[in-house]
Amino acid sequence: MASLARLQARSALLGHQYYFRNSVVDAFRKKENEAAGKIQSWFRGCQVRTYIRYLHRVVTVIQKWWRSYLGKKCYQNKIKLAYHDMKMNIYNAMAVRIQKRWRGYKVRKYGFNYYYFKEYLRAISETNDAVREALDDFADMREREEKKADLEREEKKRDYAARKMHYLLSTKQIPGVYNSPFRKEPDPWELRLQKAKPLTHQRPKARKKRPHSLSSWLACTSTRSFPRSHTLPPIDRKQCQGPFRDVSDVLKQRYKPLEPTMRVAEPINSLKEARIEFRRLELSRNVQENMFLPFSSYHKKERYIPSIHLSSKYGPDAYGYHRFRDESPNKWIGGKDFQTILPSFDLFSKYGKSYSKAGQIL
Amino acid sequence: MSQRQVLQVFEQYQKARTQFVQMVAELATRPQNIETLQNAGVMSLLRPLLLDVVPTIQQTAALALGRLANYNDDLAEAVVKGDILPQLVYSLAEQNRFYKKAAAFVLRAVAKHSPQLAQAIVDCGALDTLVICLEDFDPGVKESAAWALGYIARHNAELSQAVVDAGAVPLLVLCIQEPEIALKRIAASDLSDISKHSPELAQTVVDAGAIAHLAQMILNPDAKLKRQVLSALSQIAKHSVDLAEMVVEAEIFPVVLTCLKDKDEYVKKNASTLIREIAKHTPELSQLIVNAGGVAAVIDCIGSCKGNIRLPGIMMLGYVAAHSENLAMAVIISKGVPQLSACLSEEPEDHIKAATAWALAQIGRHTPEHARAVAVTNILPVLLSLYMSAESSEDLQVKVLPHDSKARRLFVTSGGLKKVQEIKAEPGSLLQEYINSINNCYPEEIVRYYSPGYSDTLLQRVDSYQPLTN
Numbered sequence: 001m002a003s004l005a006r007l008q009a010r011s012a013l014l015g016h017q018y019y020f021r022n023s024v025v026d027a028f029r030k031k032e033n034e035a036a037g038k039i040q041s042w043f044r045g046c047q048v049r050t051y052i053r054y055l056h057r058v059v060t061v062i063q064k065w066w067r068s069y070l071g072k073k074c075y076q077n078k079i080k081l082a083y084h085d086m087k088m089n090i091y092n093a094m095a096v097r098i099q100k101r102w103r104g105y106k107v108r109k110y111g112f113n114y115y116y117f118k119e120y121l122r123a124i125s126e127t128n129d130a131v132r133e134a135l136d137d138f139a140d141m142r143e144r145e146e147k148k149a150d151l152e153r154e155e156k157k158r159d160y161a162a163r164k165m166h167y168l169l170s171t172k173q174i175p176g177v178y179n180s181p182f183r184k185e186p187d188p189w190e191l192r193l194q195k196a197k198p199l200t201h202q203r204p205k206a207r208k209k210r211p212h213s214l215s216s217w218l219a220c221t222s223t224r225s226f227p228r229s230h231t232l233p234p235i236d237r238k239q240c241q242g243p244f245r246d247v248s249d250v251l252k253q254r255y256k257p258l259e260p261t262m263r264v265a266e267p268i269n270s271l272k273e274a275r276i277e278f279r280r281l282e283l284s285r286n287v288q289e290n291m292f293l294p295f296s297s298y299h300k301k302e303r304y305i306p307s308i309h310l311s312s313k314y315g316p317d318a319y320g321y322h323r324f325r326d327e328s329p330n331k332w333i334g335g336k337d338f339q340t341i342l343p344s345f346d347l348f349s350k351y352g353k354s355y356s357k358a359g360q361i362l
Numbered sequence: 363m364s365q366r367q368v369l370q371v372f373e374q375y376q377k378a379r380t381q382f383v384q385m386v387a388e389l390a391t392r393p394q395n396i397e398t399l400q401n402a403g404v405m406s407l408l409r410p411l412l413l414d415v416v417p418t419i420q421q422t423a424a425l426a427l428g429r430l431a432n433y434n435d436d437l438a439e440a441v442v443k444g445d446i447l448p449q450l451v452y453s454l455a456e457q458n459r460f461y462k463k464a465a466a467f468v469l470r471a472v473a474k475h476s477p478q479l480a481q482a483i484v485d486c487g488a489l490d491t492l493v494i495c496l497e498d499f500d501p502g503v504k505e506s507a508a509w510a511l512g513y514i515a516r517h518n519a520e521l522s523q524a525v526v527d528a529g530a531v532p533l534l535v536l537c538i539q540e541p542e543i544a545l546k547r548i549a550a551s552d553l554s555d556i557s558k559h560s561p562e563l564a565q566t567v568v569d570a571g572a573i574a575h576l577a578q579m580i581l582n583p584d585a586k587l588k589r590q591v592l593s594a595l596s597q598i599a600k601h602s603v604d605l606a607e608m609v610v611e612a613e614i615f616p617v618v619l620t621c622l623k624d625k626d627e628y629v630k631k632n633a634s635t636l637i638r639e640i641a642k643h644t645p646e647l648s649q650l651i652v653n654a655g656g657v658a659a660v661i662d663c664i665g666s667c668k669g670n671i672r673l674p675g676i677m678m679l680g681y682v683a684a685h686s687e688n689l690a691m692a693v694i695i696s697k698g699v700p701q702l703s704a705c706l707s708e709e710p711e712d713h714i715k716a717a718t719a720w721a722l723a724q725i726g727r728h729t730p731e732h733a734r735a736v737a738v739t740n741i742l743p744v745l746l747s748l749y750m751s752a753e754s755s756e757d758l759q760v761k762v763l764p765h766d767s768k769a770r771r772l773f774v775t776s777g778g779l780k781k782v783q784e785i786k787a788e789p790g791s792l793l794q795e796y797i798n799s800i801n802n803c804y805p806e807e808i809v810r811y812y813s814p815g816y817s818d819t820l821l822q823r824v825d826s827y828q829p830l831t832n
Contacts, residue, residue: 124653124692128655131616131656132655135659138620138623
């Protein structure tokens with residue numbers, strides 16, 4: 001209890017002291033508060049600043065690392081691209097090399113082969129030379145042949161002249177024109193004359209039988225129309241030149257059967273035959289041939305005067321046709337004069353038949 | 363009057379007619395008489411004699427008419443107008459061979475003058491009768507009929523078509539195979555005249571199997587026949603590649619090359635025409651000709667001819683060189699260029715020079731090598747002096763000069779540049795462009811040196827120049 005009493009005694013003091021200390025301290029409290037506040041705020045500020053500093057540092061590190069990561073990534077991309085480019089360039093370069101080689105090869109071998117072309121040109125010039133030579137030879141040969149032919153012709157002419165002049169040959173009595181005694185040796189014509197056979201008189205040429213006029217078919221197909229010589233040619237004669245037509249075609253054409261036109265089919269003396277026919281008909285109709293005598297006595301004295309045409313013994317006068325010929329009956333082979341014929345015209349003879357069918361010989 | 367005296371009158375008349383017609387026929391052979399005969403009205407007198415009873419008078423009258431119509435246009439027209447043709451055509455079918463020959467002669471004499479007269483002949487139905495005459499046995503008749511058909515077909519394509527439609531072509535091919543040379547000649551010239559107008563007609567001729575026979579006849583020694591055969595083959599070959607190939611398939615090479623060495627000028631000309639027509643179609647055909655040595659033969663042929671005969675050979679070289687540069691090189695190594703330059707310098711005629719310049723241009727235009735080969739022969743100044751061939755020669759020079767310094771030097775020293783400056787061409791024309799490009803190849807002083815009036819400008823400068831120390 002003592003302590004309690006003491007405390008209670010003190011309590012008033014305490015209270016005063018408490019109040020006093022608190023109020024004294026109050027005066028300093030503000031200051032000390034403020035000072036403490038300042039210190040605290042400064043300290044806090046330092047703290048915060050250090051923290052911020054720390055944060056900055058850390059953030060820098062983070063950023064550094066991030067940026068380096070980014071940079072590396074970028075760099076790697078770049079490297080990849082560059083590498084890619086480099087690879088592609090190398091490929092391209094290699095491809096170009098290959099293409100260069102290949103194109104050179106292709107052009108040289110397939111497009112324009114220089115050696116082949118050179119060879120070709122050489123072959124061309126050789127062919128040209130050969131052709132030129134051959135043509136020159138050909139021209140030379142032709143000239144030679146012509147000269148030979150000329151010489152032969154000259155020779156033949158001279159021979160013929162020698163044959164014609166054979167009588168100029170020198171005889172034992174008289175030296176000939178070409179064998180003058182004053183010459184050392186006889187003229188070459190003399191020798192030619194000696195060798196020449198004298199020409200015989202010209203035989204009357206056997207008249208070549210003219211082929212009949214080819215307007216009549218029978219004449220064409222008869223053997224008389226082909227030319228014949230007296231002596232047959234030798235068998236070993238040169239073969240006839242030329243493209244020959246097929247034998248069956250030729251024979252078919254030559255021995256085509258006769259298709260006479262109306263003009264040919266009619267006999268040429270149809271008029272005369274018609275008259276004979278008419279007379280025959282009359283005869284057949286008449287009972288008797290005597291002419292009717294007039295039964296009236298008035299006409300007994302009258303004589304019947306027949307018409308001119310019936311009473312003449314010469315028949316109808318063919319005016320203007322055969323009078324232009326010489327009439328000497330003693331030269332006639334037969335006893336009759338020429339007949340008058342009136343040929344029919346054949347305007348319609350080929351109607352329905354054509355002469356040939358566009359090139360094929362019928 | 364007795365019968366004898368009456369008939370004597372008729373005999374005299376007949377003698378008079380015979381004499382008249384024979385004298386007219388004889389007079390008609392001389393051109394100076396024909397005017398007089400025409401003025402005396404001989405046509406109207408001859409017409410009734412064609413219908414005369416006596417065959418000799420008929421034939422001689424036809425012969426006289428033929429000779430008269432042969433002479434000039436008016437008489438031929440008079441024959442047509444006088445309605446003589448139908449009578450001729452009608453009697454052509456039935457008379458003997460002398461009359462047929464004379465009548466075919468008249469038809470030919472009328473047809474040769476102009477297409478209208480030939481059309482008149484076709485209109486009166488002469489073609490069928492002429493074709494019938496082509497089948498006759500007598501070669502003289504065939505020859506005159508073929509000749510008449512040839513003259514008809516010569517004028518234009520319609521008349522040729524009419525001749526072909528009448529069925530003449532197979533008969534002509536048969537005529538070619540006959541042994542008589544004159545007949546072969548005429549038939550060959552007929553085929554040539556028919557096929558020259560159009561490809562269809564040429565095809566018709568080929569279908570009748572003509573090429574084989576024509577090719578065989580190239581070997582014949584007769585010169586006129588060879589002329590016609592070669593002309594026929596070239597008319598066939600000129601139309602299209604197929605026809606040219608068919609002609610080549612008939613194995614004419616290398617036989618045709620011997621024709622280039624023939625003595626006759628026209629055979630050479632026709633042979634080179636044939637080769638030219640074949641070469642101009644495709645490079646393959648030209649190659650064929652080059653491989654067969656044709657180029658050398660043609661070049662020799664050019665060397666041995668003069669004048670118009672050379673022209674087809676020159677053109678053939680141009681065509682061959684135009685196809686490709688290999689062929690142009692082949693022409694160069696066959697020594698074509700010296701020959702062509704010789705041609706150019708020698709020939710007096712303009713069109714031949716133009717053709718030669720064209721051929722040289724074709725050879726030189728492919729590459730600088732070719733152009734140099736052409737330039738080396740010193741031909742450029744000659745080319746320059748030909749204004750007609752200016753285009754092709756400028757073409758050549760434009761190719762040569764930029765590429766080759768030697769050629770440039772040659773050009774200058776031979777006075778070519780001088781001439782180029784002298785050519786006054788309008789600005790803007792092609793010529794001016796060429797001149798500019800040539801001038802660009804040379805340094806300016808040289809161009810100025812050679813331009814006309816340079817000496818004058820120099821003198822002017824001398825005048826205006828005052829010497830410093832005076």
